Amino acid sequence: MDVRLTSEQRQLRDAAAKLADDLGPGSVQELSDDDRVARLDKAVDGTGWRSLRADGASGVEVAIVAEEFARGLVDAAFGGPVLAGELTRHLGGDAAADTIAVAGHARDARGARRALALDGGRVLAHGLGAAVAGADLTRHTAEVTGAPEPLGTLQADAAGRWSALALVVTSADLVGVSRGAHALACDYAKVREQYGNAIGSYQAVAHLLAEGLALIEGSVSVLRHAAWAVDELGPAEAVRAARIAKLYCARAARTVCETAIQVHGGIGNTWECLAHVYLRRALASTDLFPVRLEDIHSGLS
Amino acid sequence: MDFRDSPEEAAFRARLRSWLAERAGTFPAAGDEYWARQGEWHQALYSAGFFGLSWPKEYGGHELPPVYDVILDEELALAGAPARPSLGYLVQGLGRHGSEELRRRFLPGMIDGTQRWCQGFSEPGAGSDLASLTTRATREGDQWVIHGHKIWTSYSDVADWCLLLARTDPDAPRHRGISAFIVSMHQPGIEQRPLRMINGVTREFGQVLFDGATVPADQLVGQPGEGWALAMTVVGHEREPSTLGFSARYGKLVRELTARAGERVPEELAWAEVQAEMLRLHVRRRLSEQLDGVVHGPDGSLDKLLMTWVEQSVGHAALAVGGTDDPELLGAYLYSRAQSVMGGTSQIQKNIIASRILGLGA
CATH class of the missing domain: 2.40.110.10 (Butyryl-CoA Dehydrogenase, subunit A, domain 2)
Structure with a gap:
């Protein structure tokens, strides 16, 4: 038993973190900086990470990139294309410019031309229509249009693993969001002064942030196992591991993001503070492939 | 990366499992009866080669990696056997701060359970x-x-x-x-x-x-x-992942509660199951990090806080399933309240996390 990241995985994490730090939105205003988004999108394209699975990468590597991108609020598509690629990987064909369709909408649709849905075992390709407003300010949702084109059928095992990977990608996103929101709140707590002291020096504030870090550490552990399980355990066990991770990481992320808003006080409740951008992304990632507590004991579906 | 046992770990687990099967029900696992016979249990574990797994051979240990303690804890919980006596922090305290003479004189008896x-x-x-x-x-x-x-x-x-x-x-x-x-x-x-x-x-x-x-x-x-330096070593090791108080027992209690709850699993129980599984995996990650020689200073406070949340969540699940009429489950719930106090209160753990990890100057 040894569950450390390999040195290659640590390098991947560092590279994804650097890209997110360099080109992700550093403020709410930068969310509407189209030049930045174009540069970010080009840089992500250049890494080839959207086709990680087709290139033989494990669930762990996909989760590493998803986590770092969410930490930096990366607003270029990643999870959608990766999951679309996982569908076409089994069917042959070109996944470039694909994303996924879930619950009747194309998700993570920025730059996509088609959206692939898994319906039972069948993979269906949809066209993309108008943008749909949603909670998330960093990833686009769109309507799907036209008659779906059947691309083929996945074996039950492959469909099960795809579900596990989808839960892992969104769980990794939640862990990244938690880390980003928590770092934002800690930085602020060190500089914002009230009663003559940094607010982070007061136990009432410090303890909220300490709890947040413990939740993040627990999230990292449960995610690591689920990401590993995608390829290393049987599909039913992989899905169960992923459901546990999703439940834990989603609760943790909401708490940590709410804490980030609270620590920012009045400023945290304004549009210009990034805290709500993290919370919104957390809510969207929770709702995408949702898991309820009562699902833990149900079989593959 | 592998969450599974290595061949050596699997062989150890199998040997331990059959030893435990032979002794099923011999030792009480809870309550005053457990405490009354804890010394006997300690010596039985030691004589069979299942105690002091990660401690130095010269004092009676086996010098195995700390993951073996986790295997031991998991199998004890699975078998419904009593917990491993919790001594690691005393061994570390005396081992690090005592003279060679004191170590030779006292550690062997501490580890083999005769003292x-x-x-x-x-x-x-x-x-x-x-x-x-x-x-x-x-x-x-x-x-x-x-x-x-x-x-x-x-x-x-x-x-x-x-x-x-x-x-x-x-x-x-x-x-x-x-x-x-x-x-x-x-x-x-x-x-x-x-x-x-x-x-x-x-x-x-x-x-x-x-x-x-x-x-x-x-x-x-x-x-x-x-003395203060020794005290800090001891309380630091009380929060080590491998001494995280037999965390595998939470999973076992959750399984028992689930069997009892039948069709209607209360939300508190489902959440306790998620948390217990998180802790199982968290301990594995922390122990793996120790292979890098990572010394657990203030990070132990994060582990302790997580363990406390899990134990108290399982306690709430016991109450939800058993109500107040089941003395054993009520006892498990009441005992869980001590977890946020013993070995340093949760408030102290949060102070340590805030000041020493987050640098908040609290």
């Missing part, structure tokens, strides 16, 4: 603020004389020895005036007063009054005034 130990740290006026302790040790010739009052001392009534913190220099700054001693519990000048915990257990917790008990000068651990 029982307790930890005399907390006092009525010194709980979270441990450095305010007032138990005094005064040098008289070649011995020290102890006066003071220790409390919340686990298994003090059966202990042969006490690792005791006492103030030896009342004029020194308070952290520097404390020394650590190895005190025999079999002597006049020591009075035991049992404490009854809120779940009714009387054998676990005690208070100990020292009124003129003596300790030979060669049983001072380290130099006078070095």
Whole structure:
């Protein structure tokens, strides 16, 4: 038993973190900086990470990139294309410019031309229509249009693993969001002064942030196992591991993001503070492939 | 990366599992009966080669990687066997701060279970603020004389020895005036007063009054005034992932509660299951990190906080399933309240996380 990241995985994490730090939105205003988004999108394209699975990468590597991108609020598509690629990987064909369709909408649709849905075992390709407003300010949702084109059928095992990977990608996103929101709140707590002291020096504030870090550490552990399980355990066990991770990481992320808003006080409740951008992304990632507590004991579906 | 057992780990697990199967039901796993026979259980584990797994061979350990302790804990929980006696922090404290002579004299008996130990740290006026302790040790010739009052001392009534913190220099700054001693519990000048915990257990917790008990000068651990450093080692190791108090038992209780709940699984139970699984995986990650030689300082406070949340979540699940009519489940719930106090309160853990990891200056 040894569950450390390999040195290659640590390098991947560092590279994804650097890209997110360099080109992700550093403020709410930068969310509407189209030049930045174009540069970010080009840089992500250049890494080839959207086709990680087709290139033989494990669930762990996909989760590493998803986590770092969410930490930096990366607003270029990643999870959608990766999951679309996982569908076409089994069917042959070109996944470039694909994303996924879930619950009747194309998700993570920025730059996509088609959206692939898994319906039972069948993979269906949809066209993309108008943008749909949603909670998330960093990833686009769109309507799907036209008659779906059947691309083929996945074996039950492959469909099960795809579900596990989808839960892992969104769980990794939640862990990244938690880390980003928590770092934002800690930085602020060190500089914002009230009663003559940094607010982070007061136990009432410090303890909220300490709890947040413990939740993040627990999230990292449960995610690591689920990401590993995608390829290393049987599909039913992989899905169960992923459901546990999703439940834990989603609760943790909401708490940590709410804490980030609270620590920012009045400023945290304004549009210009990034805290709500993290919370919104957390809510969207929770709702995408949702898991309820009562699902833990149900079989593959 | 692999969450599975290596071939060596799997072989160890199989050997342990068959040993436990032969002894199923022999030792009580909870309540006063557990505490009454804990010493016997310790020696049975030790004789079979299943105790002191990660400790040095020269003192009776096996020098195995810390993951073996996790395998042991998992299999004990699975078999419904009693917990592994929790001694790692005392072994680390004496191992790191004691002289070679003290280590040779005391560690083998501590590890093989023939000598029982307790930890005399907390006092009525010194709980979270441990450095305010007032138990005094005064040098008289070649011995020290102890006066003071220790409390919340686990298994003090059966202990042969006490690792005791006492103030030896009342004029020194308070952290520097404390020394650590190895005190025999079999002597006049020591009075035991049992404490009854809120779940009714009387054998676990005690208070100990020292009124003129003596300790030979060669049983001072380290130099006078070095007791605080030993105390920090001990409490730090109380929060180590491999000593995270038998966390595998949470998964077992959750499985039992799930079987009892039948169709209607209360939300608290489902959430406890998620949390217990998180902790199982968290311990594995932390132990793997130790392979890099990562020394667990303040990070142990994160582990302790997570474990506390899990235990108390499982406690709430026990209450949700058993109500107040099931004495065993009510006992499990009530016992879980101690977890956010023992080994440093959750508030103290959060202070440590905030100041030493997050740098918040709290």
